Amino acid sequence: MSEQTTNTARAGPYRPRTDRLWWVHRRSYVLFVLRELSSVFVAWFVVYLVLLVAAVHSGTSSYERFLEWSGRPWMVALNVVALAFVVLHAVTWFTLAPKAMAVRLRGRRLPARVIAAGHFAAWAVLSAVLAWIVLDGW
Numbered sequence: 551m552s553e554q555t556t557n558t559a560r561a562g563p564y565r566p567r568t569d570r571l572w573w574v575h576r577r578s579y580v581l582f583v584l585r586e587l588s589s590v591f592v593a594w595f596v597v598y599l600v601l602l603v604a605a606v607h608s609g610t611s612s613y614e615r616f617l618e619w620s621g622r623p624w625m626v627a628l629n630v631v632a633l634a635f636v637v638l639h640a641v642t643w644f645t646l647a648p649k650a651m652a653v654r655l656r657g658r659r660l661p662a663r664v665i666a667a668g669h670f671a672a673w674a675v676l677s678a679v680l681a682w683i684v685l686d687g688w
Contacts, residue, residue: 585642591635644669
């Protein structure tokens with residue numbers, strides 16, 4: 551065996567370098583990465599809600615400290631960004647739902663738009679009911 555053949559055999563398969571921002575070149579990849587990132591903000595909202603419940607449970611002074619902490623500009627900004635990501639997460643989830651659900655009506659499969667519209671309608675109704683309850687309509 552020649553030396554050139556030996557070096558080639560040890561080199562292994564060719565693996566081209568991948569750009570770290572490979573995902574910014576296509577809209578579908580950007581949405582995919584943002585949707586995956588949105589799960590961090592969904593988790594933040596869960597933590598924030600648990601902190602709120604703990605503050606309410608601990609009494610008035612603890613709740614007032616929580617409200618003061620929540621009113622700081624950086625916390626408001628974080629929650630606004632988190633809200634945007636949670637909305638993105640919900641929208642992408644509802645638009646993907648028809649691919650996971652095969653709903654049949656009278657032997658025919660419902661169009662994807664109808665299934666997604668049903669999800670969005672349910673989301674709107676539940677949001678309106680919750681807003682009514684939270685804003686003292688109950």
